[in-house]
Amino acid sequence: MSKITTDETEILAQQHPIAPYLRMDRMPHIWCPTCGIGTVVKCYATALEQSGVDLDKVAVVSGIGCTGRVAGYMKLDAFHTTHGRAIPFATGLKLGRPEMLVTVFSGDGDLAGIGGNHLIHTGRRNIDMLVILVNNFIYGMTGGQNAPTTPIPARSSTMPYGNFEPPFNLPHLVASCGATYVARWTSLHIRRLTKSFNEAIHRKGFRFIEVIAPCSTLYARLNKLGTGFHLMQFYHDHAEIHHGIDTREVGIGYQDTIICGKFIDEEKPTFLELMNNHYRKVLGDKFVPMPLEGGMIREQD
Ligand SMILES: Cc1ncc(C[n+]2csc(CCOP(=O)(O)OP(=O)(O)O)c2C)c(N)n1
Ligand code: SF4
Ligand SMILES: [Mg+2]
Numbered sequence: 001m002s003k004i005t006t007d008e009t010e011i012l013a014q015q016h017p018i019a020p021y022l023r024m025d026r027m028p029h030i031w032c033p034t035c036g037i038g039t040v041v042k043c044y045a046t047a048l049e050q051s052g053v054d055l056d057k058v059a060v061v062s063g064i065g066c067t068g069r070v071a072g073y074m075k076l077d078a079f080h081t082t083h084g085r086a087i088p089f090a091t092g093l094k095l096g097r098p099e100m101l102v103t104v105f106s107g108d109g110d111l112a113g114i115g116g117n118h119l120i121h122t123g124r125r126n127i128d129m130l131v132i133l134v135n136n137f138i139y140g141m142t143g144g145q146n147a148p149t150t151p152i153p154a155r156s157s158t159m160p161y162g163n164f165e166p167p168f169n170l171p172h173l174v175a176s177c178g179a180t181y182v183a184r185w186t187s188l189h190i191r192r193l194t195k196s197f198n199e200a201i202h203r204k205g206f207r208f209i210e211v212i213a214p215c216s217t218l219y220a221r222l223n224k225l226g227t228g229f230h231l232m233q234f235y236h237d238h239a240e241i242h243h244g245i246d247t248r249e250v251g252i253g254y255q256d257t258i259i260c261g262k263f264i265d266e267e268k269p270t271f272l273e274l275m276n277n278h279y280r281k282v283l284g285d286k287f288v289p290m291p292l293e294g295g296m297i298r299e300q301d
Contacts, residue, residue, distance in 0.1 A: 021045035023075050030069060034228025036187035036213025037067050040134055043190055047197030058101045061090040063115060066140040067107035084115030087122050090129050098272055099292040101201060108135040108149040112168055123177030123206045125271045130200050130207045136215035144218030151254035155222045169251035170210050171263050180205035182264040186235040187213040189260060196262065205270050212258055
């Protein structure tokens, strides 16, 4: 999409520092009071500003859910896809337009439940994208059903007597698949989260940042935990930072310690690098790699 002018940016920034990054005509947003998703958006927009990336080369892709609404609110090339399919959509986008910074921004249910297969295979292939997963331990948008992240024995609308299914330890899941950058923060860690987004924006490969954030209306209410504010207080008292810790150690128990930090930061050849090197070797001069700016639109001879 076209860049906004400096004058427009200044006027919007007077309304709110991240207004230039948002589609203000879509406000007010749908999120409940004290929901954590907006805070994560603020951190991402601030990181984009600090990173100095060309906004014409940034795309945000979301699936379905409360977090899935993020793409629709961001004033970037943004795609609101179907449930669980943000990652495969983003994969196509990245392979077709390798110069784009592709960010997937979606919920725990969307990315690790219905979209779980895409999550693991995209990590395995080391496709170049940043995945921001907002984990509120529940399916927020559809009424608080159990998610693959709901801790034992938290209550959800489909587990009124408490959850008994073991949840995913997401950083460990993606680390085992091969993710090159893996971090976890809560929505209380504004500065650290922003710094982590900025750092991950400048890395390549499959980067994954989990953000623990309050669902005040469903998770907090069904579990009698107060409001989003009380969950933020809980994060304050129970989050511990352990950079580089073995990801096997970072599973989350109900109302237990939340281990945060940067767990993995390494460089490995991406899918496109592996593919280009392979075909160059096998096909020699016959191989024509995808130009950075994409290969679909070509001038007629
Ligand atoms: C194919 C399909 N199945 C189910 C749904 C219903 N649905 C919409 S959002 C959602 C859960 C989203 O949960 P999560 O990704 O955790 O997002 P949150 O709302 O918690 O941010 C479900 C089950 C759907 N839209 N499409
Ligand atoms: S239902 Fe939960 S996740 Fe959805 S907007 Fe409300 S507080 Fe946020
Ligand atoms: Mg959720």
